[in-house]
Amino acid sequence: MAEIGVGMLGYAFMGKAHSNAFKKIVYMTWPPPLEPRLVGIAGRDEAAVGEAATRYGYEYATSDWRKLVEDDSIGLFDNGGPNSLHAEPTIAAAQAGKHVICEKPLGRDADESYAIWQAVAATGVKHLCAFNYRFVPAIRLAREMIDAGELGEIRHFRGRYLQDWADDPSLDTWRFAPDDAGSGALGDIGTHVIDLARFLNGEIATVSGFAKTFVEGRKVDDAIEAAVEFENGSVGTIEGTRLALGRRNAFQWEINGSKGSLAFDMERLNELQVFRDDGDRARGFKTVLVSETDHPFWEHWWPPGHIIGWGDTFVHELHHMLEAIASDTDIAPYGATFEDGYRAGEVADAIVRSGQTGRRETVSYRSS
Amino acid sequence: MAEIGVGMLGYAFMGKAHSNAFKKIVYMTWPPPLEPRLVGIAGRDEAAVGEAATRYGYEYATSDWRKLVEDDSIGLFDNGGPNSLHAEPTIAAAQAGKHVICEKPLGRDADESYAIWQAVAATGVKHLCAFNYRFVPAIRLAREMIDAGELGEIRHFRGRYLQDWADDPSLDTWRFAPDDAGSGALGDIGTHVIDLARFLNGEIATVSGFAKTFVEGRKVDDAIEAAVEFENGSVGTIEGTRLALGRRNAFQWEINGSKGSLAFDMERLNELQVFRDDGDRARGFKTVLVSETDHPFWEHWWPPGHIIGWGDTFVHELHHMLEAIASDTDIAPYGATFEDGYRAGEVADAIVRSGQTGRRETVSYRSS
Amino acid sequence: MAEIGVGMLGYAFMGKAHSNAFKKIVYMTWPPPLEPRLVGIAGRDEAAVGEAATRYGYEYATSDWRKLVEDDSIGLFDNGGPNSLHAEPTIAAAQAGKHVICEKPLGRDADESYAIWQAVAATGVKHLCAFNYRFVPAIRLAREMIDAGELGEIRHFRGRYLQDWADDPSLDTWRFAPDDAGSGALGDIGTHVIDLARFLNGEIATVSGFAKTFVEGRKVDDAIEAAVEFENGSVGTIEGTRLALGRRNAFQWEINGSKGSLAFDMERLNELQVFRDDGDRARGFKTVLVSETDHPFWEHWWPPGHIIGWGDTFVHELHHMLEAIASDTDIAPYGATFEDGYRAGEVADAIVRSGQTGRRETVSYRSS
Amino acid sequence: MAEIGVGMLGYAFMGKAHSNAFKKIVYMTWPPPLEPRLVGIAGRDEAAVGEAATRYGYEYATSDWRKLVEDDSIGLFDNGGPNSLHAEPTIAAAQAGKHVICEKPLGRDADESYAIWQAVAATGVKHLCAFNYRFVPAIRLAREMIDAGELGEIRHFRGRYLQDWADDPSLDTWRFAPDDAGSGALGDIGTHVIDLARFLNGEIATVSGFAKTFVEGRKVDDAIEAAVEFENGSVGTIEGTRLALGRRNAFQWEINGSKGSLAFDMERLNELQVFRDDGDRARGFKTVLVSETDHPFWEHWWPPGHIIGWGDTFVHELHHMLEAIASDTDIAPYGATFEDGYRAGEVADAIVRSGQTGRRETVSYRSS
Numbered sequence A, B, C, D: 001m002a003e004i005g006v007g008m009l010g011y012a013f014m015g016k017a018h019s020n021a022f023k024k025i026v027y028m029t030w031p032p033p034l035e036p037r038l039v040g041i042a043g044r045d046e047a048a049v050g051e052a053a054t055r056y057g058y059e060y061a062t063s064d065w066r067k068l069v070e071d072d073s074i075g076l077f078d079n080g081g082p083n084s085l086h087a088e089p090t091i092a093a094a095q096a097g098k099h100v101i102c103e104k105p106l107g108r109d110a111d112e113s114y115a116i117w118q119a120v121a122a123t124g125v126k127h128l129c130a131f132n133y134r135f136v137p138a139i140r141l142a143r144e145m146i147d148a149g150e151l152g153e154i155r156h157f158r159g160r161y162l163q164d165w166a167d168d169p170s171l172d173t174w175r176f177a178p179d180d181a182g183s184g185a186l187g188d189i190g191t192h193v194i195d196l197a198r199f200l201n202g203e204i205a206t207v208s209g210f211a212k213t214f215v216e217g218r219k220v221d222d223a224i225e226a227a228v229e230f231e232n233g234s235v236g237t238i239e240g241t242r243l244a245l246g247r248r249n250a251f252q253w254e255i256n257g258s259k260g261s262l263a264f265d266m267e268r269l270n271e272l273q274v275f276r277d278d279g280d281r282a283r284g285f286k287t288v289l290v291s292e293t294d295h296p297f298w299e300h301w302w303p304p305g306h307i308i309g310w311g312d313t314f315v316h317e318l319h320h321m322l323e324a325i326a327s328d329t330d331i332a333p334y335g336a337t338f339e340d341g342y343r344a345g346e347v348a349d350a351i352v353r354s355g356q357t358g359r360r361e362t363v364s365y366r367s368s
Helices: A013-028 A046-056 A064-070 A087-095 A110-121 A137-147 A184-200 A312-327 A338-357 B013-028 B046-056 B065-070 B087-095 B109-123 B139-147 B185-201 B313-325 B338-357 C013-028 C046-056 C065-070 C087-096 C112-120 C137-147 C185-201 C312-325 C338-357 D013-028 D046-056 D065-070 D085-093 D108-122 D135-146 D185-201 D314-326 D337-355
Strands: A005-007 A035-042 A060-062 A075-080 A099-102 A126-131 A154-162 A204-212 A225-232 A234-241 A250-257 A260-265 A271-276 A284-289 B005-008 B035-042 B060-062 B077-081 B099-100 B127-129 B154-162 B206-210 B223-230 B236-240 B252-259 B260-265 B271-276 B284-289 C002-011 C035-042 C060-062 C076-079 C099-102 C127-129 C154-162 C204-212 C222-229 C235-241 C250-256 C260-265 C271-276 C284-289 D003-009 D034-041 D058-061 D075-078 D099-102 D127-129 D154-162 D204-214 D223-229 D234-240 D252-256 D261-266 D271-276 D284-289
Touching: A005 A013, A005 A064, A005 D135, A013 A035, A013 A312, A035 A046, A035 A064, A035 B077, A035 B099, A046 A060, A046 C204, A064 C002, A075 A087, A075 A312, A087 A099, A099 A312, A099 D223, A099 D252, A110 B109, A126 A312, A126 A338, A126 C060, A137 A184, A137 A250, A137 A271, A137 B065, A137 C087, A137 D252, A137 D271, A154 B236, A154 C284, A184 A204, A184 A225, A184 A250, A184 A338, A204 A234, A204 A338, A204 B206, A204 B223, A225 A338, A225 B206, A234 B223, A234 B236, A234 C222, A260 B185, A312 B252, B005 B013, B013 B046, B013 B313, B013 C013, B013 D261, B035 B046, B035 B065, B035 D108, B046 B060, B060 B065, B065 B087, B077 B223, B077 D252, B087 B109, B099 B313, B099 C312, B109 B127, B109 B338, B127 B252, B127 B313, B127 B338, B139 B185, B139 B252, B139 B260, B139 B271, B139 C065, B154 B185, B154 B223, B185 B223, B185 B252, B185 B338, B206 B236, B206 B338, B223 B338, B252 D252, B284 D108, B338 C260, C002 C013, C002 C065, C013 C035, C013 C046, C013 C312, C013 D204, C035 C046, C046 C060, C060 C065, C065 C087, C065 C260, C076 C087, C076 C250, C076 C312, C087 C099, C087 C112, C087 D085, C099 C312, C112 C127, C112 C250, C112 C338, C127 C312, C127 C338, C137 C185, C137 C250, C137 C260, C137 C271, C154 C222, C185 C222, C185 C235, C185 C250, C185 C338, C204 C235, C204 C338, C204 D223, C222 C338, C222 D204, C235 D154, C260 D065, C338 D154, D003 D013, D003 D234, D013 D034, D013 D314, D034 D046, D034 D065, D046 D058, D058 D065, D065 D085, D075 D085, D075 D314, D085 D099, D085 D108, D099 D108, D108 D127, D108 D337, D127 D314, D135 D185, D135 D252, D135 D271, D154 D185, D185 D223, D185 D234, D185 D252, D204 D234, D204 D337, D223 D337
Parallel strands: A005 A035, A005 A075, A035 A060, A075 A099, A099 A126, A154 A234, B005 B035, B005 B077, B035 B060, B077 B099, B099 B127, B154 B236, C002 C035, C002 C076, C035 C060, C076 C099, C099 C127, C154 C235, D003 D034, D003 D075, D034 D058, D075 D099, D099 D127, D154 D234
Antiparallel strands: A154 A250, A204 A225, A225 A234, A225 B223, A250 A260, A260 A271, A271 A284, A284 C284, B154 B252, B206 B223, B223 B236, B252 B260, B260 B271, B271 B284, B284 D284, C154 C250, C204 C222, C222 C235, C222 D223, C250 C260, C260 C271, C271 C284, D154 D252, D204 D223, D223 D234, D252 D261, D261 D271, D271 D284
């Protein structure tokens, strides 16, 4: 089986999630498109990255990501580092001819995201912005149903990503440092909502909203709120907060169309709520356990009803990337490219701008 | 037992709901504060209003609401007519010394609502704007918990009222006629969201949003979307639509505070979702069946767990009005006064204005 | 409109529920089949029954139920008294030519139930055993779906009625007195499960189970457990307990057939869970809010989605009785006759017997 | 890091589940107690087992399980073969000094299970019967809460395992062959219910029930139903069926105690429903997302709210086995030993016996 050398930047949350996925792809998606060989892993803390290399089976650890870029045995560079480390290493890796994966948000704002996209696109490598929720089976099923016209004309998309871990002024992480993170809830979870809004319902035309900081002394936003209009004429809301007590990872969205509706909650990521206006006297939303043999990604897993976990979404995502590399197929439309990463950044910036100007802001995208 | 004569304007949906409540108050809320005597009912269709009088036991029917206003045996005038019939009859009844109930929205816009409020307040009668959802036990419980500080400092209110009956261009009702209704989803269900937002979380400071019409040829809005800021510093969204397929009467809201959260869905109106940040290892939202002996309004009903219906919220509401009349107590804060009706109108107007100007609109209230 | 005089025995829980229903029938089910005139109400506590007469509008109160039996203006005798007062008054009323309603359980055991049924049937009056849950819209819809073959061949019925109010040794009510009640959870809630099992799935052939008392000193059972076989070949369980902490009125059942399944919980009595094996890729249980214009009983109520309460099931039940009287139609199959009351008693007795003998007991019914 | 050689019997459903777990343990449970080295895998179909070896990374494949038993580099024999292949290979492996894991049911009936247990226990190796649901975080949390007395005295356990895949007479698998499987739903899913009943609530004293076959020509049972009494005085039901349409993997159970209740559904395996009778006015079941840092097994995974999948329960289970081997600690009480496997068999046999004799059957256990 053909293999591809992987260089990983970051060994913490995303490093763990991606490494696990590369290891599972080998045997859960059988046969895998390419066999990932875990070559090198980079991180700032030498002891920690060394332990990570041992743990996940990378051939070496380094505190200098440039070593990965220069390593010819690496064909795929996976950037799971803090947002401030997205641009330079990712661009360098692409320019060294490596295919690249970069965690979201692509850059710390639209400008940086645009620069990354442009620089990487110019190299011709495959690029994937790791909006992993596109690879939740229920969400792919939703996309397929919408594409097939099963919802008719869309009227509403409302999405909110609710977490509650940030309600502590003493918390200290790079996620609260403007230089490292760029923004707070906006970039961290707001961009997930924006990306799925675009994935499921197309481009956002205008936003009317704002970002908000609650915790004293915090330098990034805790929450965003926006009323939005889509290019297809539908309307709705986009929200994100890390201060919704009791909601741990509640990325909830609902879409209403002229023929049906869908609803979803990431805390029950194996389920899709489906309403069809089919004239059945027994009218209501179905709770669909998305785990049937004819459901997306399910050929890799278990008998129906035996649910998968959050970590498994990365298996699907990285499998998609490997398939694209192996067969030279497109990342889009099911995967998010760096252009998608950039576009999410434009919408995010527009929300901030709307908060500052007090105006409804039109989203406009720069061309490639 | 002291009685009070009731004159009812309207015999359809709201006429039925209010008449049923007056009849049940007599024996379900025992002893009732006042015994309502159903004196007269008015409506435009003579045959229909005559049948309604027979059906509900009114002493007479009339096609001229002025007859009710002139009837000295009537001490309480209840206006359940179309929005265009709110102002004149309600003001006339109050000026004739009758206590008045008026369905929401109070007027077709803030100006009309203000005029009604001012004219009626000047008479000194009791006035209640029939935002009946304040009288859902779960919602009163929510209010009591918030008042007691059980949620701490509030960060978010997000409310959406989703229905789906209006997705048919051929539908014809006064609710789609601008002159009769004033607005569409905005006045009909959007004002319910606005009122509960104010009831549970205080005044709204700014709105950024718009109204939207989907159905071709329809002259009123089908949906509203807004991002909002409250005077207490919390933020959130307000939405209303009559085109959310599969949602029949889904008035859903969630409040997040620094100590806990609450969530609700009118399709399960007997339940309140309660999260307390109490350090219990078993952390999560409780599904509280609001039907305990120490829960609001439950002294009138059944053993715990034996749920009540939507229609029963009017029993609580009209009981509150009768109690206020009998004991000369205030409608506020648990009941909505005409001032509340007016204030909901100001917020509604601000959403429309925001849609037109493309600006975040500040809500400002005229004084009494 | 033709009227019928009603005599009520009992003024507490069931007296309130039935009186409320008679009053609402007059205007909620329009036009009513017969107008109930509340003539007399009987109860042991003179002061209490007197107040009940005033409250509900009965023309007189009495502490001697025989007065109701002798009152020629009474055409319908409604027995909501303790179980020990079911037999004699009900039989006497029937023999005096009055139609009779009797609360469940019909008698304190199968023998007594049989005697009541036989004596009353001999008189030719209409008789209804008040298993009100047959008149929950979701349950009637279930029955209609099953009758129409929408579930195919039935394989399973499992029903459990869970309450938690009885977990207090100091509680004192007639429901714990063997002479008054006959049994504990068995007659009180177990018979509801048995009746719906029969209503939805036909006769029970065998039971293997027992009754169980937990609370020290209590003289009636707290719970029943049984594995059952039905005559149609399906199998399942029947359970009832008043010691399931956290369950207030959780009468839950599920039916599985070869074409679909249904599930229900009385704490959400407006909802029916419906699964159809229809080949839809979106496979799952629908949450059907049983409140559509083409749903059972809904012609009496509100627009779709505006739910009804537990108390409203009695409106449907007593309306059914009045309709049967007015039009001389059958109580069966949608209403429970005294024969149904007796048959529930036979199954209940068989569970007790199984507990005593340690054997699977065959249910056999005496003929009429 | 110390390693242990693993020999696997079976390459299909359970072979995949266990192999995946061994591979994930190495890096998800860091540092692992022992590093599993995948030495050999055995199965009847030479081509298939050869591909499985490649896929999962076993050093060799064989169609003769004896080769694994004779391989001195294998220290842990994991039997995921059909039930008829449990006894001989497992005993042989243990007698060769290898620690053993055997899938459930341990044997095809209590006699065979007893023989396996006795033979293996005599060798002194560690033995684990793979009732993996003990290793669901929510179920371990339940056990810990019960052990800590948080539920008080237990009154009820009711468990039912509902699947629907077997409703097709043309299906052909070893699971329908009496010689291969021993029984149908009973051994396959009924024993899971029995094991968790014992795990959470202690020994079962009596069973009153039966097994039932629906599908024509099928030689094993499709369903079991039983009313049960536990040694601690609590009572309840045990059910299992593979014909409950719409239920894919719905292993549901509920426990009611004098201080609280718990409820669970395997289709939402990350959630535990918790009721505490703590006097809070907001009374109800909590939906606990069992994914907090202080929840069982969660040290291995993700931030709170990022749920795990069914397959991950095996990671916990096999980690427990490796820990027991590495530290010479007991499999019990959190893991199921072969004695637990045997005891589940006794209860299962008693249900069959009860069906045959028509009597309540006492469960009695043979001593070790």
